[in-house]
Amino acid sequence: MSDSPIDDFIQTMGLMWSTEGGPRIAGQILGYLLIEGEPRTLAQMCEALQISKGSASTNARLLESKGVVRRVHPVGSRQDGFLAVPHPSHSLLKSVATRLRGQADEISVISARFPEEREDARERVGAFAEFYRQTADFMDAWTARIAPAQGETPGEED
Amino acid sequence: MSDSPIDDFIQTMGLMWSTEGGPRIAGQILGYLLIEGEPRTLAQMCEALQISKGSASTNARLLESKGVVRRVHPVGSRQDGFLAVPHPSHSLLKSVATRLRGQADEISVISARFPEEREDARERVGAFAEFYRQTADFMDAWTARIAPAQGETPGEED
DNA sequence: CAGTTCGTTCATTTCATATTGAACGAACTT
DNA sequence: AAGTTCGTTCAATATGAAATGAACGAACTG
Known part of the structure; x- marks a missing residue:
């Protein structure tokens, strides 16, 4: 687990983020969304990053407040989607x-x-x-x- | 203790520094040296900031490595002096x-x-x-x- | 309108790292 | 050369924030 370049990138983003003084998981989420390129749900983050629902929610919201992540409401779905903004x-x-x-x-x-x-x-x-x-x-x-x-x-x- | 503007500033520098992900004491030392304007010894830092000798040494050296603090060797003194660089x-x-x-x-x-x-x-x-x-x-x-x-x-x- | 499925909150636990203090070596002093 | 006085190092501890997971309320669903 975690020697694919993709996982490696996500890990590194988490490390970078925590170096800057923020929660590691926030960096990982940003990395994940950056890789995916399309909206992902909290549940998907939990699955992909092996984190709790609470952490996913809290940190996704943190990223949202910083403007690096946008929340979308896809029609036909009750789940919120999270998407890395263009830049x-x-x-x-x-x-x-x-x-x-x-x-x-x-x-x-x-x-x-x-x-x-x-x-x-x-x-x-x-x-x-x-x-x-x-x-x-x-x-x-x-x-x-x-x-x-x-x-x-x-x-x-x- | 700590409601003089000077102390307040030192405290704030420590808080700021730790917000950026670094050790609080490093920020305090920088604040202290910025206030003093002239070289100060490790012993003086310990006294002024109420910290251990080890912390003073380690964090002063950290600041030195970042180039925000310079170490001087005043003639006639065995102690190293630490001084905030001009900018x-x-x-x-x-x-x-x-x-x-x-x-x-x-x-x-x-x-x-x-x-x-x-x-x-x-x-x-x-x-x-x-x-x-x-x-x-x-x-x-x-x-x-x-x-x-x-x-x-x-x-x-x- | 009872039953789900969401996202959020918050008390608790886990975990990282900042801080300490004792031990050490080097460089002076006499 | 013995005795100090420095600065540094490192194992142990303390401290603060991150992460968890159960509980809650709101918004859907049938």
């Missing part, structure tokens, strides 16, 4: 950018409270935050350049 | 780019082994990897643009 990595970068911006803001707020006599520290920390912000802007510009308004509002909530 | 976030992004490229390569190798009848999958996965690679290139270009050869070879090894 998952774009949405991925977008959510990274969003997180970066959030962190930058958080840091800015904190550093604004630094005492007067620590102005040097405030400056260094401020520069740190600013770079994060610029990087976020930069990433957004980058993804926009590659995928000019293709997907449309992939994920609303969080 | 830590640049080195940070650089190491992200490197990791991205590595992952892209890994995926490419695997997808090359996909069976013939799965060429559609190979194509999707290939596009995924390619985007990763491009993003890595993009990040490198971005950091190079901001900091045009300023720091000099921050981290050799890995």
Whole structure:
């Protein structure tokens, strides 16, 4: 089990995802859907990845919220279908950018409270935050350049 | 303990770092050094952050390998000094780019082994990897643009 | 309207890894 | 050269998040 290139890829996606700090199964699901190319149900994920129904649901929804996976409702079926969006990595970068911006803001707020006599520290920390912000802007510009308004509002909530 | 803005910042850096999948203490050390602005010893980190000597050593070295922290040997002191580099976030992004490229390569190798009848999958996965690679290139270009050869070879090894 | 089949939730368990602290070796000091 | 003072390593432990699976409600089905 797991020495086919396909399985190997799925495993690797899981490993990569967990390296980035997320749940391994989310990466595996993304890998699976990327391979399949067509909508797959939660039950199919459970079967293919040998995971519990709860994990499939939770992690598929996580991917959905990040905009890398879309949920479809095929006519004639009660099961939800999950499908990797055309360019998952774009949405991925977008959510990274969003997180970066959030962190930058958080840091800015904190550093604004630094005492007067620590102005040097405030400056260094401020520069740190600013770079994060610029990087976020930069990433957004980058993804926009590659995928000019293709997907449309992939994920609303969080 | 920990409601001064300074401490708050250090805590937040730790949280941010662990969100990214790294050890919390590494983030705290970076925050601490960023605040201080001047070289600090392992002993000082232990004292300030209330951590063990082992953690201080291990995590300082981790930061060093990522190029966000530099080790100095002040004359007249046996202790090593650790100092946040001028623009830590640049080195940070650089190491992200490197990791991205590595992952892209890994995926490419695997997808090359996909069976013939799965060429559609190979194509999707290939596009995924390619985007990763491009993003890595993009990040490198971005950091190079901001900091045009300023720091000099921050981290050799890995 | 009783009986299924879904997806979601949440308390519990499992699992990974961050953190510790003692032991070690190297480089100084006198 | 004996005695310190460093930084590093590594086995053991602690900690936090991921994964499970049973329970629940909603939406179909006959």
